[in-house]
Amino acid sequence: MPQGQWYPPEWPDRIRALAAGELTAVAPRRAATVMLLRDTAAGPAVHMLRRRASMAFAGGAYAYPGGGVDPRDDDRPVGWAGPPRDVWAARLGVDAASAQAIVCAAVRETYEEAGVLLAGETASTVVGDLSGDDWEADRAALVDRDLSFADFLDRRGLVLRSDLLGAWARWITPEFEPKRYDTWFFAAALPDGQRTRNASTEADRTVWVRPVEAAAAYDRGELLMMPPTISTLRSLQPYGTVADTLAGAVAQELAPVLARARLEAGELVLSWPGHDEFTRRLPAAGTPE
Numbered sequence: 685m686p687q688g689q690w691y692p693p694e695w696p697d698r699i700r701a702l703a704a705g706e707l708t709a710v711a712p713r714r715a716a717t718v719m720l721l722r723d724t725a726a727g728p729a730v731h732m733l734r735r736r737a738s739m740a741f742a743g744g745a746y747a748y749p750g751g752g753v754d755p756r757d758d759d760r761p762v763g764w765a766g767p768p769r770d771v772w773a774a775r776l777g778v779d780a781a782s783a784q785a786i787v788c789a790a791v792r793e794t795y796e797e798a799g800v801l802l803a804g805e806t807a808s809t810v811v812g813d814l815s816g817d818d819w820e821a822d823r824a825a826l827v828d829r830d831l832s833f834a835d836f837l838d839r840r841g842l843v844l845r846s847d848l849l850g851a852w853a854r855w856i857t858p859e860f861e862p863k864r865y866d867t868w869f870f871a872a873a874l875p876d877g878q879r880t881r882n883a884s885t886e887a888d889r890t891v892w893v894r895p896v897e898a899a900a901a902y903d904r905g906e907l908l909m910m911p912p913t914i915s916t917l918r919s920l921q922p923y924g925t926v927a928d929t930l931a932g933a934v935a936q937e938l939a940p941v942l943a944r945a946r947l948e949a950g951e952l953v954l955s956w957p958g959h960d961e962f963t964r965r966l967p968a969a970g971t972p973e
Contacts, residue, residue, distance in 0.1 A: 696966050698860040699945045699952055712856055712864035714782065716790035717750025719852065719916065720800060721926045722874040722892065728926050729894050730917070731798060731880050733887035745908045746891075746898070749797035749884070750790070752865065756832045757788035763837040765807035766847030775851050776868060777938060787846050790870045792833045796826055797884035802849065802872060803842040810845060812877035823883065848872050850933025853919070855912035858943035858954075866940065869916050871933055873926045895920040911962045912941070 701707040720731040732746045758781040767775075772783035795801045804810040822839070825831035837844060850871045857864035874880065882890045895917045901907040902914050909917070919936070923929040943956050952966040 695860065695954075696952070699954060699966065702860040703945055703947055703952060707860060709859035710862065710864055712866040714753040714786055714789070715751060715865040715867040716753065716786050716793060717748045717867055717869050718790050718794045718849070719748050719869065719871045719920065720794065720798060720874050720880065721871060721920075721929055723926050724892075724894070727894055727896075727924055728920065728929055729892040730898070730920060731874070732891050732893060732898065733797065733882065733884060734889040734891075735886055745910055745913070747910070747913050748869075749794045750867065751793040751796070753785045753789040754792070754829065754833060755785070757785040757792075757834065758782065759784075760832075760834050762788060762834045763803075763843040765804070765843040765845050766849075772846065772851075775938070777854075786868050787849065788833050788844065790849060790868070790872075791844050791846075792826060792836075794872070796823060797887070798890070799823070799881040799883045800874060800878050801842075802845045802875065803837060803840075804845055805841060805843075807843060807845070807847075810848070810875040810878075811842065812875075814878060848875070850930045850936075851938060852933055852936045853912070853916050854938045854940045855915075856940050856942040858945075860945065867912065868938075869912070871920075871929055873930060911943075911956055911959060915941075915959055915962075 698707060702709070721728045730748075732748060734746050735744060762784060769780040769784050772787055773780045776783050776786060778786065791802045799814060801811055801814060822831060822836055826833065826836055851868060852871050853869040854867065855869070856866045880890065880892075898907060899914065899918050899921065902909050920929060923932055941956055941958065943954060945952055945954050950967075954964040954966065956962045
């Protein structure tokens with residue numbers, strides 16, 4: 685197992701319980717996360733945050749801004765620009781209402797956790813300066829779910845710029861986890877005039893880092909990451925500019941990746957199909973570790 689792979693100590697027992705039929709998998713919630721990118725002289729850099737060590741799930745691990753879908757975004761009118769919902773539905777492998785909610789979650793969570801808003805007054809513009817107490821009050825209301833994203837856009841006279849997002853990957857939390865998410869990963873460029881900041885209460889640090897450098901730090905055990913994070917990070921490495929990266933999004937595979945646990949020759953084998961680097965072997969129940 686790579687040195688930087690996040691692996692909680694309770695997983696072996698939960699995996700054994702699932703394999704023995706003693707654990708019932710919960711249904712995953714829909715979620716979205718965004719890899720914000722900007723160009724540097726040495727190539728694209730990605731914005732990452734470090735989850736607080738006190739967090740029950742993946743404490744200390746590096747991740748991207750993201751979170752769960754707000755069900756209010758499924759079936760109500762939303763100020764929208766870019767590919768229509770049925771196009772997004774086909775790309776994401778869901779119905780049109782779910783596609784709208786997932787894209788809304790990607791844009792809303794990026795604003796909530798990084799202070800970056802992929803929206804504009806028209807289909808060809810993006811807001812610039814987001815400073816000011818009024819903006820912060822709206823952001824806090826979104827975080828607390830006192831304000832829906834559709835109402836936020838309407839209040840501000842904005843449309844969501846779905847064309848600024850590129851769908852990149854889809855990962856589902858393993859069946860043995862008590863909290864599960866069906867997460868779509870997106871890539872997006874940092875809009876001109878906007879700056880990231882650590883607006884998340886769940887993070888204690890944010891960085892801009894080149895994917896190759898972050899992956900090397902993971903391999904050395906210096907940066908802790910979950911499998912979906914390091915996998916998507918590695919997939920960004922071949923691209924020389926942000927524009928090239930976003931152009932490459934159309935070719936990314938969106939078949940969901942779901943970890944599997946199986947019994948093999950007296951061992952429990954935890955694997956992510958198509959991602960052999962994350963495979964982990966554990967003694968079966970009753971076998972000393």
